[in-house]
Amino acid sequence: MTVCPCGSGNSLEGCCGRLHQGLPAPDAQALMRSRYSAYVMGQVDYLVSTTLPAQQATLDRAAIAQWSASATWLGLEVEHCETHGGQPEHAFVTFTARWHDDSGEHSHRERSAFVQRDGRWYFIDPTAPLKAGRNDPCPCSSGQKFKKCCAGYLIG
Template identity: 70%
Template sequence: MNASPACPCGSGSSLNECCGHFHSGTAAPSALLLMRSRYSAYVLGQIDYLIATTLPAQQAQLDRQSISDWSLSSTWLGLEVDSNEVLGGQPEHAFVTFNVRWHDNTGEHSHRERSAFVQVG
């Protein structure tokens, strides 16, 4: 029996027990878990998942090749979640503030973001 690798999102769980469920089609039940699964998708090169979990109104503006190039050419160094704010409403809105680190051919980078999430479907 092959053990599932650790989930890239840093939860401490295996990929199969964590973000792997979402990558396989189960809807993430919260903005926090969706954001963590999106980070894991960058690490794993799952570009279709990244596009599918972007707000539909923004999907047409995405550059699939650039996302793929960045995802696959980077060494992902970690994710730190600073806050998770559920605002409620119908549809539900939330903010997740996080910091992500990666290394590429120009060096090591860090990006801090407060990302807005809207529940769709």
């Protein structure tokens, strides 16, 4: 059995592997764990496809691939997940990822935002530009104004 890199203790096939094959993540924490596993396994297409669609074209695929390949991934710790109701549903996942590269060992603690649209969860990347003003339609396609939908989750 190949153990899933996300730290769940489950098999890859029974955990993040199912999501990498196209099964929708049941919640934001599962998506975040599967994204960590995708970094470990160099699955750039998955990382792009699970980012908010309005941000996907702005992602630097080469940089993602380079970081994924140059790091030795040391582990993931999920600290907290908070899901907010509403339409669309939003969530925050707080985690720490650890890795080693040519410049040493690193850890990164983050509180990531996620939104669920049409039965799928997406990562809202705070580093990828969103071309939306406060009164523009939200880039998540909820039909709401940006300020009433995802804008508050980018500040988190």
